[in-house]
Amino acid sequence: MQQDLRALWFPVASSGDLPLRHVYQGQLLGLEFAVWRADDGAVNVWENRCLHRGVRLSIGLNLGSELKCQYHGWRYANGDASCLYIPAHPANAPARTIRNRVYRSVERYGLIWSAIEPLAEPPVIPELETAEPLALRPMPVAAPASRVVEALRSYAARLGAEAVEPAAEVPPAGAFALRASWRRDGEVEAAAFFVQPTAARACVIRGLLLGDVAEAERVATLKAHNAALTALREEAEAADAREPDAAAAVEEAKIPLSPRVTTVAGGERAASGEAIRVRVARKWRVAADVVALRLEPISGALPPPAPGAHVDLHLPNGLVRQYSLTNGPAERDAYVVAVKREPQSRGGSAAVHDAVREGDLLAVSPPHDNFRLARGGGRHVLLAGGIGVTPLLAMAKALAATGRSFELHLFARSEEHAPFADDLGGLGASVQMHTGLDPTATGDCISAILADRADDAYVYVCGPAPMIEAAVARAEQAGWPDSAVHFEHFGNAKAVDDSTAFEVALARSAITVAIPAGRTITDVLREHGVSVPTSCEQGACGTCITTVLEGKPDHQDVFLSKAERASDACMTPCISRSLTPRLVLDL
Template identity: 40%
Template sequence: MDTANQRLTLAIDRRIDEPGGIARLRLRSLDGAPLAPFTAGAHLDVHVCDGEIDLWRQYSLCSDPQASEYYEIGVLRDPNSRGGSETLHRIAREGNILEIEGPRNHFPLHEEAPHSLLFGGGIGVTPMMAMARRLRALGKEFTLHYCTRSRSVTAFCGEVEAAGLSDVVVYHHDDEFETKLDLNAELAAAREGAHLYVCGPQGFMDWVISRALEFGIGDERIHREFFSADVDVSGENFEVVAERSGVSVSVESEETIAKALAKAGVKVDVKCEEGVCGTCVADVLEGEIDHRDHFLTEEEKREGEMMCVCCSRAKGKRIVLDL
């Protein structure tokens, strides 16, 4: 069943406040009907709306992919965000209603791999929880490395134990020398053909990915999920043409393609505004792309046939989109 474009209204059946400012939200259908299945690594787009805040935000599913009675997500309260997480923490009360889209999966698990290495940094552990449950059900060899600042802000410990995953989850805390992650040793011990998955803060992900490449793990076996990213949208002015709409506009130095087109009446669906969710991907008919997103693969970027118009720009003076 294709659930990528389905829109649902779900009730918050249960809220569990975990250490580290993380709220675990269990969502059920209003009539108690089973929910569509999802695959490990999938996320929900959640509509966060209250007062002046009207945003869509992406949250990975951490529940068991085999369970159909509910979806579960983890939400980090981040005071440095644009208001989405703060608002969701405030309005997420048991019995309240949320509008969601999905599940969607841009971070799929390769179940045939002989060995899987999962690296979750902070809230980045949420998709890894679903992956760990699935790999355990398949009887596959894997280890989940869960990295946090300290033991006191480490969420999901009870859930790890309840799910029977204590033997495959290794905790690493920045303030405990004896538990710090020895990434070189873990990568050196990886079996031939192993796949690596990483999610967490951008610096953490960049470190894991660059080191994995140095150890000979091919980019096609390195899988990443960005929750957010620092994006620089500045640059020289250029012209963007929406071919099917017959519209041509100038994109200013601090403006995005999506916003420039919106002012000219060409609507492009945008959700994350950070180049991590893929909602705004458009096909490119002409022009060279200055990719600034974290959604497209390196191969897709080299092909130059599509771009994320919420953040990426043209390298030249003109780019033509199939919009």
């Protein structure tokens, strides 16, 4: 029975419980939730604890795109609940794997629905699809949910009305949902009741009155139902106190704290890197030589991506390639990626264009969010080169949804070569197209865009390597600080020198390994049972960034900024090496 309850969808809040910049404390089967609406309209249902000291997040601050714990100021991102900020943490950059536990949610019929381990999609109740039900006041009851459901079967009598037909279960919501109808003053009325089991012997009744209620009669109607539900509560609690029924009490869910504190919807796959099975629901052309794929999960939920994130896509020919997600904040039921056909393809883009078909089953990794929007910022400048628009499109959607100032500049050979023209058109005047420019003209245009810099502005660049290098150089010339310039490469075209040999000491693991010529640090560490998360393994994505405690790295990546390389405080062990005989890493 317990497994069945964990798999069922229940309302955990009403839409009215989630005004902007508010956090609501919900509960289901003994688990506490922090439920909050972001400024972009997305509803989050998280485990109600900060990962630092377990303080309830329901007493935290809803900042619109983040939730801030008031104890020590940890901040968590809208959507994937990843930790964005830890006060006093080096560089204010917490490990990217620190995430709170997220539960799937959907807002429907004026209610917020969630489930602990859903095995199906949220309930669709046809009668409510076309109605505008009037929500009754939620009624907490200190009695088992099953006893309350039985009491609701005689709800008409509690109103002093005649039942039109026996109360019946509402499919497909199951045994915790009833539809009751009655005749009062010659009129037939009906309501749907959903019983939310909050704890072993406690629940909440959430009722929706079906049919139209005149505005002048709403207050009196709500008072009548509140009185009936209050009487029902008192009777159910009294009956349970006289004759407690142990069999009626639901078993509370017990979810132990993960030692890695990195769980998201769909189990712990985001922490472990487990591949997620997806179906190609749609494949379509979005520009010349560019196709997009809509990837829907075979079962369960997809971990919500942060704007700018990418996934590892496992292709039919055995190759694994990294592609950025274009998802906006509210686009959580599928991942959308775009792939340009490369003339010198090593098999990845050719497989997507020629071999992948609608209906195919593929696998993706959980999102890697290493190209993030900066917290705050008064102006965000997005510079995209061709297919490089994909992560920046996701950023632009997020900025637009929260009303933050941005401008997206897309450089393309022609309008036909500009991906996602429809999506870009929906962003209005914030998008500017630059077509047919040669490299010199492109550089001059970027210089003009970056000439007027505000102190709280940020620039983000994604596209071909020459364009990124030009943009970074022009930003430096215009006085942009290194910390305000963010970029993402498609790959690493630099020649790699792996001729050196050195040793690596792992401070936390207390082992030292020899890295021979021709072998990467991550390869050797795997052989010794130390797993470093990787994605591109070219030094382009930043997934493997590791803190350096001693020694001088030989940086061969294209991900770190000039300042980060100069500091030698971190490195990408998937490709970089050492200029000193010994490196000490924080692993």
